[in-house]
Amino acid sequence: MLRLVLLTIFFAMPATAQDLSIGRLFGGGFSSVRLCTATLVGPATLLTAAHCVTLPDGRARSPIGLGFVAGWDGKRHEAAASVEEIVLHPDAVQEGEVDVAHDIAILRLNRALPPAPVNVGSAAPTGPFAMVGYPREAPDRQTRREDCAGEARRGRWYLGCAVSKGMSGGPVFYGTGDGRRIVGVISAIAGSDAVIAPVDTWVIREVARPYTP
Numbered sequence: 001m002l003r004l005v006l007l008t009i010f011f012a013m014p015a016t017a018q019d020l021s022i023g024r025l026f027g028g029g030f031s032s033v034r035l036c037t038a039t040l041v042g043p044a045t046l047l048t049a050a051h052c053v054t055l056p057d058g059r060a061r062s063p064i065g066l067g068f069v070a071g072w073d074g075k076r077h078e079a080a081a082s083v084e085e086i087v088l089h090p091d092a093v094q095e096g097e098v099d100v101a102h103d104i105a106i107l108r109l110n111r112a113l114p115p116a117p118v119n120v121g122s123a124a125p126t127g128p129f130a131m132v133g134y135p136r137e138a139p140d141r142q143t144r145r146e147d148c149a150g151e152a153r154r155g156r157w158y159l160g161c162a163v164s165k166g167m168s169g170g171p172v173f174y175g176t177g178d179g180r181r182i183v184g185v186i187s188a189i190a191g192s193d194a195v196i197a198p199v200d201t202w203v204i205r206e207v208a209r210p211y212t213p
Contacts, residue, residue, distance in 0.1 A: 018142055020071035020078040020115040022171065024134050025052060025107075027066050036169040037133035038068055039182060041120050043112035044081070044213045048169035049185050049197065050092035050105040058093035060086045060105075068107070070115050074140025081109040084213065089202060101156055103187035103197040106206045111213045120199050120207050121181035123174040125152045129159060131186060131194075133170030148172075148194075156195055157184065163194040172196055 025038040025048055036052035046068055055061050063083040071078035085108035092102045123129075127150040135143050148161035159172070163186065172184040188195040 018071045018073055018078075019132055021118050022132055022142060023068055023070035023077070024072050024139070025066070025068055025083075025169065035134060035136070035139060037167070037171070038107065038169050039171045040070060040113060040115055040117040041106075041182065041207045042117050042211065044109040045117070045207060045211060046083075046107040046109065047120065047171065047182060047185060047203070047207070048105055048107060049187055050088050050103045051098040051187070052168045053086050053105050053107070054088070054093065054098060058096040058098065060088050063107075066107075068109060070113055072134070072140065073142075078115050079113040081111050081113055083107050084110045087206060089197075100187040100195050100197060102200075104185055104199075104203055106203070108211055109213060118171070118173075119181040120204055121174075121183060122199055122204075123181075123183040125150045125157045125198070127159070127174070129161075129183070130173045131159070131161060131170050132173070133167050133186070135167065150196070156190075157198050158190065158193040159196055160193055162192065163189050 021040040025036040038046040038048035041047045063086050066083040069077045069080045087106040089102045089104040129148045131145045145161045148159045150159045170186045171182045174183045184196040184198040187197045
């Protein structure tokens with residue numbers, strides 16, 4: 001039986017520059033080591049993994065005390081806001097457990113932030129893709145993996161880049177320049193592969209829904 005492990009960290013090389021649209025999702029202040037990565041996909045809208053914001057029984061946790069710091073580098077940040085609303089993918093939880101194929105949540109913030117949001121879209125699962133996030137062993141530094149090949153197997157989407165238990169919610173990018181878009185988030189690990197929750201029509205529709213804090 002395939003053993004899947006939900007993540008909150010991956011090991012990678014430091015990103016060459018901070019991506020200000022990507023930041024830390026925290027529940028215990030800037031110094032918290034139990035963190036996920038989230039990305040601005042609207043002025044006051046985040047994309048992350050559903051299991052970052054669910055309770056053990058699969059229900060969404062309260063947003064009270066949950067916050068986001070954009071472009072955090074350990075000394076300064078571009079902007080920060082509190083989470084006002086958590087919207088789980090309608091298929092994120094099956095029989096009380098998170099389904100890695102739909103491990104996605106949309107978070108609404110209490111105010112709009114200045115970093116330019118990243119577009120969301122779809123892509124064939126072959127890649128190449130890039131991933132960005134904050135590793136637990138270096139929580140004040142964005143790290144990046146490039147040229148990750150992917151494939152669909154048994155109804156799941158796998159990326160052949162090294163990941164390890166600890167990372168969640170990091171964006172999976174496809175394309176460059178104006179064509180760069182988020183096509184999934186890191187959800188779990190299966191052997192030497194990352195398991196990705198892909199952006200689908202529900203995500204695209206929810207991101208496009210008008211929201212004013």
